[in-house]
Amino acid sequence: MSALEARTESVGGPVQLSVAGVAKRFGGVTAVQDISFDLRKGQILSIIGPNGAGKTSLLNMISGFYKPDSGRILLEDRDITRRKPSEVAALGIARTFQNIALFSGLTVLDNLMLGRHVRMRAGVFGSAIYWGMAQREEIANREVCEELIDFLKLQDLRKQQTGALAYGLRKRVELGRALALEPSVILLDEPMGGMNQDEKEDMARYILDVNQERGVSVVLIEHDMGVVMDISDHVVVLDRGRKIAEGTPAAMQREPAVIEAYLGTKS
Amino acid sequence: MTQFNSGLADSPATSTLPKLLERNAASFGHSPGMREKDFGIWKTCSWQDYLGNVRDFALGLAALGFKRDDKLSVVGDNCPRLYWAQLAAQALGGIAVPVYQDAIATELVYVLDHAEVSVVVAEDQEQVDKILSLKDELPHLRAIIYDDPRGLGSYDDAMLQSVVATRRSGQAFGEANPDYFARELAQGTADDVAMIAYTSGTTGRPKGALLSHRNLIATSETYFKVETAKAGDNWLAYLPMAWVGDTIFSLSAALVCGVTVNTPESPETVRRDLRELGPHGIVAPPRIWESLLTDIQVKAADASWLKRRTYNYFADLARRRELMKSDRKPIPFATELAYRIGDVIVYAPVRDQMGLGNARWALTGGAPLGADTFRFFRSFGINLKQIYGATELSALACTQSDADADPNTVGQPVPGFEVRIDDAGEVQVRGPGVFVGYYKQDDATRAAMTPDGWLKTGDAGLISPDGQLAIIDRAKDVGKLSDGSPFAPQFTENKLKFSPFIREAVTFGDGRPFVTAMIAIDLSTTGAWAERRRLPYSSFMDLSRKPEVAALITEEIAKINTTLPEPNRIRRFLLLNKELEADDAEITRTRKVRRGFVAEKYAGVIEAFYSGAGNVEVTMDITFEDGRKTTLTSNIAIHGGSPAAGRKAA
Numbered sequence: 022m023s024a025l026e027a028r029t030e031s032v033g034g035p036v037q038l039s040v041a042g043v044a045k046r047f048g049g050v051t052a053v054q055d056i057s058f059d060l061r062k063g064q065i066l067s068i069i070g071p072n073g074a075g076k077t078s079l080l081n082m083i084s085g086f087y088k089p090d091s092g093r094i095l096l097e098d099r100d101i102t103r104r105k106p107s108e109v110a111a112l113g114i115a116r117t118f119q120n121i122a123l124f125s126g127l128t129v130l131d132n133l134m135l136g137r138h139v140r141m142r143a144g145v146f147g148s149a150i151y152w153g154m155a156q157r158e159e160i161a162n163r164e165v166c167e168e169l170i171d172f173l174k175l176q177d178l179r180k181q182q183t184g185a186l187a188y189g190l191r192k193r194v195e196l197g198r199a200l201a202l203e204p205s206v207i208l209l210d211e212p213m214g215g216m217n218q219d220e221k222e223d224m225a226r227y228i229l230d231v232n233q234e235r236g237v238s239v240v241l242i243e244h245d246m247g248v249v250m251d252i253s254d255h256v257v258v259l260d261r262g263r264k265i266a267e268g269t270p271a272a273m274q275r276e277p278a279v280i281e282a283y284l285g286t287k288s
Numbered sequence: 289m290t291q292f293n294s295g296l297a298d299s300p301a302t303s304t305l306p307k308l309l310e311r312n313a314a315s316f317g318h319s320p321g322m323r324e325k326d327f328g329i330w331k332t333c334s335w336q337d338y339l340g341n342v343r344d345f346a347l348g349l350a351a352l353g354f355k356r357d358d359k360l361s362v363v364g365d366n367c368p369r370l371y372w373a374q375l376a377a378q379a380l381g382g383i384a385v386p387v388y389q390d391a392i393a394t395e396l397v398y399v400l401d402h403a404e405v406s407v408v409v410a411e412d413q414e415q416v417d418k419i420l421s422l423k424d425e426l427p428h429l430r431a432i433i434y435d436d437p438r439g440l441g442s443y444d445d446a447m448l449q450s451v452v453a454t455r456r457s458g459q460a461f462g463e464a465n466p467d468y469f470a471r472e473l474a475q476g477t478a479d480d481v482a483m484i485a486y487t488s489g490t491t492g493r494p495k496g497a498l499l500s501h502r503n504l505i506a507t508s509e510t511y512f513k514v515e516t517a518k519a520g521d522n523w524l525a526y527l528p529m530a531w532v533g534d535t536i537f538s539l540s541a542a543l544v545c546g547v548t549v550n551t552p553e554s555p556e557t558v559r560r561d562l563r564e565l566g567p568h569g570i571v572a573p574p575r576i577w578e579s580l581l582t583d584i585q586v587k588a589a590d591a592s593w594l595k596r597r598t599y600n601y602f603a604d605l606a607r608r609r610e611l612m613k614s615d616r617k618p619i620p621f622a623t624e625l626a627y628r629i630g631d632v633i634v635y636a637p638v639r640d641q642m643g644l645g646n647a648r649w650a651l652t653g654g655a656p657l658g659a660d661t662f663r664f665f666r667s668f669g670i671n672l673k674q675i676y677g678a679t680e681l682s683a684l685a686c687t688q689s690d691a692d693a694d695p696n697t698v699g700q701p702v703p704g705f706e707v708r709i710d711d712a713g714e715v716q717v718r719g720p721g722v723f724v725g726y727y728k729q730d731d732a733t734r735a736a737m738t739p740d741g742w743l744k745t746g747d748a749g750l751i752s753p754d755g756q757l758a759i760i761d762r763a764k765d766v767g768k769l770s771d772g773s774p775f776a777p778q779f780t781e782n783k784l785k786f787s788p789f790i791r792e793a794v795t796f797g798d799g800r801p802f803v804t805a806m807i808a809i810d811l812s813t814t815g816a817w818a819e820r821r822r823l824p825y826s827s828f829m830d831l832s833r834k835p836e837v838a839a840l841i842t843e844e845i846a847k848i849n850t851t852l853p854e855p856n857r858i859r860r861f862l863l864l865n866k867e868l869e870a871d872d873a874e875i876t877r878t879r880k881v882r883r884g885f886v887a888e889k890y891a892g893v894i895e896a897f898y899s900g901a902g903n904v905e906v907t908m909d910i911t912f913e914d915g916r917k918t919t920l921t922s923n924i925a926i927h928g929g930s931p932a933a934g935r936k937a938a
Contacts, residue, residue, distance in 0.1 A: 170328065176553045234439070
């Protein structure tokens, strides 16, 4: 009956985001080596692996912060490998950061409105006199943000500066900021890092809602295995820059290579 | 402005709540009937749309087979759809059973089963989950209608349907049966039962008080002969819908007077919504007045030196002026002049901050409010008055006039009501609000009424020579110390709760040599106090154990003791390491202490108070929101002198 149980059905739409043989070196260090995976429409895909496995580097390549040295990244058959971050965002890939990246002096609402920036067309001049298109655009954008405020239950914090908010709430605002882009894919880099159990449960609930209610595909980096196993449709396991396994959460729990990477082998 | 004739309940055109809605839709048409804040914007619904929504919903219920005398329950935070649902059920001759939205599953199942509820209208997924988990225990339940569809997309229970779908099927039903709604509405009479209000029950199981349309309409009508409410006024509906007072104000009185009811965006935004709206009148239980006062006190303490000095000066001036007024002494010209200046620079801005700038009246009821708290609001120019009532009295039996507002009385009977005190000192009431009876509990009904038709309220009280009723305490709670001096626990607790650092207090003393108190500190104010002193703490429990906090409360109690009669002074106390919780059954959902239950639960503590022990081992059951239970054992220190020293001082 509950939404959680519904997750056990496998989700398999057409391929939405395809990562094909990407690699990235920093000087002599190989951060990511020949990694491929497909994110299907409507999936929650988790990337797991020990520290330094290359998870965040991989997200950075998808979102355009890093340029891969080789390999290709396709968003619905469109090559986005060498696109700038702003172009990737405009194409519908939003992300959150491991270390919260909000404007702490701005209100929750303003942070969300900023998330709409790539969707806005009015220029500096039009916005300054707030007339015609600029005004219509502002109202339409405010509507999107208000809907998100409702979705994430931030009504009472609308006009509060984000710097003054508790950590868990800031993470939630950051999710809202990413959603304000109206993405088709959202990349979440440790959305539950540093949270207590209650906050984690709330966040897991929101991620499921983002996925189910808003139809956004999710790429999730998370260390809490309980959460990963509960909410993911598909798991990709990295170790030292390589993909060592992928499959359903249940299969990954049994996979010897995964157990080895996490626990080490008997010598 | 339309003037209404008296005796609405006696006229067939206005004898039920939904008929009043129809009248308002005809006379007010497109002016605002209800307003809801959603997505950050106040959205208005005209009286005609209000009626249209109720009609569609009623026909949607009819399509589900909802009939006369069927019961519909609403569970959730205040929102227009939940009010429409109740009126829709009443339009078909059904009965509304609002329940507390924060009730845990085991409490809900008792009420829903006892009332034989067939349709539940739930606000959101959380409430739907609760009801679905109880489905097997509710043989009468036929449908669950939800308002907010979020998270419910994958639910496939056949009982579930949305408010939108209900209205749509109602429109289709209406096209097939064009006269249905009008016919059903016309069949309603004033003596039909409109609602079952389950009493919060400070003792035992909740009882379902049956209230007729006549009870609700006549009480509202007579009450608003002595209080002002104009068509087009705004009120904020934010109190639990299950409390009878909410039905009286947000449905009955609002319909009788043509007042626009506004609902807040979420429970967390009530204070901000209140300020945006600036309602023309407000009802709040003592709990809210206490927390408003605490807020002001904290903000004043944290303000800059100049602001703090200004506030303190004018707050003190206002207090002195208020005392002169209540003693009916002449107010010196200089004081009055300074007060006028204070009104501009302090009182009016504070009123505005609270959202009470437009309020012609503010009411407190449900439980007594401490005299100092009461006077504070009056001194700041807020027309705060006490009301007195009970669920069995449709909430409003006595009220104060603007001139006679006094913290020690609850005013005079509203026209049409009569009050008397029986030989044992119990308050008894007769009038149009007296309920029909308890649902399926005739014994309890007989026990609650005198043979000559007066309701026994269970409150101990007296009537002053000028006709003002004063409530002393719950009759069964008033006791005597072992030396024979009278002891009223609630009176003492209200004194304690005036301290901003004390959130809840339970006092003991009946049959004992002296008075003792269990105190729950106020986490926000005591926490802020600790922060100002750079006193680190991790949790409520940790804070309550700090010796500095014990010293602070000792000082507060010493101050309060000077205002108490000598024998009633508090000699020993302890600081609870958790707040009193409705989920643990220690207080009711309306935050009244369930004294008998607490005394039993903390029997060991009470023993230790009087045995002279320095600390006590307490084992507590803690109930989580989902109904799971756990126990917590901890050692709590008892403060104050030893009992021997206490007796010496006494």
